[in-house]
Amino acid sequence: MWLLDTKTGALTNSKGSYAILSHVWSPSGEQTFQEVRALIPIPGLSGASAKIKDCCAFARGHGYSRVWIDTCCIDKTSSAELSEAINSMYLWYSEAVVCIVFLEDVDASQDPRNPHSQFRRSRWWRRGWTLQELIAPRAVLFVSRDWEPLGTKRSLADIIEQITGIDRSVLANDRPLNTISVARRMSWAAGRETTRLEDEAYSLMGLFDIHMPTLYGEGRRAFIRLQEEILRRIPDQIRIVVCHTRRRLAMPRSFGRAFGPLATAPR
Known part of the structure; x- marks a missing residue:
């Protein structure tokens, strides 16, 4: 699997510990594998999108030197690589040290436990791929549009159960x-x-x-x-x-x- 260096922005095909991102793709598009690879001659992450730069900065600030982002860590021009990635996705999320869930439509000022909070109404809960991205990792950290921590899968398990219908015992990793x-x-x-x-x-x-x-x-x-x-x-x-x-x-x-x-x- 390809991993993004959170300091340099370089893509390396290697193993080791990593953080992983879960997010909703932007309707205007996301930077691809080829586009991010082409940025390597540019110092650091200056040419990367705001989402990639902010994700790398957040991960680096929490001690993670590498991160996996689906938009730019899969060469989608290769049908073989894409198929392998889709079949490996659950495993990759489960093996990540932490899954960072970026909620672009949620303000940090709102309490997720509020019945009418943006957290409860986020588009992230309605996307197909985010289901396994929620369940597979043991550690999940939700962050706001400004990359401020909102809570973890375990600390918000009761709220998430209400939103998704997923058993709290599954969310807390207590039940296989x-x-x-x-x-x-x-x-x-x-x-x-x-x-x-x-x-x-x-x-x-x-x-x-x-x-x-x-x-x-x-x-x-x-x-x-x-x-x-x-x-x-x-x-x-x-x-x-x-x-x-x-x-x-x-x-x-x-x-x-x-x-x-x-x-x-x-x-």
């Missing part, structure tokens, strides 16, 4: 994910949005310990494939998943007789 039913895990994804249709499935692979090829362009077939893989691993629970979804897609008769229709989205 594989002890949670497939239906329950799938319900956490309901109502979340992804920019690419296929990511409705790809963003959930880590939650079920599934690895499969990523094929952008396959549309809702991706979610069917995900369920087929879950069926192979946990066959006794696939019927429950279907009951928790609304949309259906006709499958071959032999498949339907054996297992019933599979859903086309986690809704």
